[in-house]
Amino acid sequence: MNRRTLIGYLVLAFCLLPAWAVKSATTQSRISWTGAILFFAFIVIVGSLVRNATSPESLPGPDFRRYQPFFMLAVGLSFLAAELLAIAFTYAESGVGLAGRAGVVISQIGSTHIPVVSKYATAMEPPLSPTSLFRVQSIVTVFMIAGLLTSIAYILLYWKMSVSERLQLYQWGRQKRPSNALVFGSFTFALLMALAAIFGGSEFGEPTPKFCLVQAVCYARGDDLLVFAAALAKVVAVFGFPLGAFALYDANRVLPDSNSANL
Structure with missing residues (x-):
């Protein structure tokens, strides 16, 4: 078993851990969490296989190869610590x-x-019990801190x-130059x-049951896994979307226009 495969198994185990480690969750929630993680793992594996088949094996650029392990380590440790604390x-x-x-x-x-x-x-009606308030405030905050640390690590890697190395990275991933309209729309949406x-x-x-993950009056009174999922959704909204929009902006700025490249 090579190192990448071992790391993949560890990441999968880390993602599955909350399903069976949290104190309070229904059997349906535990099974749903497990199913969702396995589904995303399948998508990642398929995407990795496609990329390996269409892209060069070696990562581009000496700086990227040098600092990527530190970036991945920072992301992994941040969310591992957040997950263990949240549990x-x-x-x-x-x-x-x-x-x-x-937690306090x-x-x-x-x-x-x-x-x-x-x-x-202050805004919950009826107010949350002290136990529920402590749980939702501490879990959401600890995951938001992990998202902030990950964003800082990403910015340092970019810096x-x-x-020229970022250009190589985008070309290695076979990324096309995004349009100005797409960049503007992504920044507006992310903001x-x-x-x-x-x-x-x-x-x-x-509350609307179909949108429970984005309604505090629903998820804050739900089981532990529902609070976890809502906290992670906030991390994606607050940090993931803006970083994605920034990546599109940088690709727009760095990659050559396809029309001019063909001239």
Whole structure:
């Protein structure tokens, strides 16, 4: 078994862990989480096989090869720590024991710096119980911190790469130059999604079962896995979409226009 395969198995196990480690979740939620992770793993494997068949084996650029392992390590450790802490918070009581005290500190950080986290305590009708409030504030905050650390690692990786190396990377991935309209639309969408996730948007209105993951009045009263999924959805909205929009902007700026390249 080579190193990449071993890492893949470890990442899969890490992603499956919450399904069976959290304190409170229905059997249906545990099975749904497992099924979703396996489905995404299948998509990643297929995508990896396609890329290996159509792209050169070696990664482009010395700086990218040098710093990519550190980037992946930062991402892995950030979310591993967040996951283990979040699992511990599902068993902890606010202010009781090491996990309980850590959860209080993290919840206070979230309440101070993330508007939606503070709203869990002020905008819920009827108000959350102390146990539910501690759980949702601590879990959402710890995953948001992991998203922030990952974003910083991504920016540092980008900063270490030259323009020519980024061009090589985009060409290695067979990426075409995105249009100006696509870049503008992606930035607008990412900004709106990030602001809605940070400030709560319409999360505190009347609940709609079909959109439970983006409605605090639904997921905050749900089981532990539902809170996990909602927290990860916020990470994608606040950090994933803006980083994706930035990547499109950089590709638009670095890659040559297809029409001019053919001249």
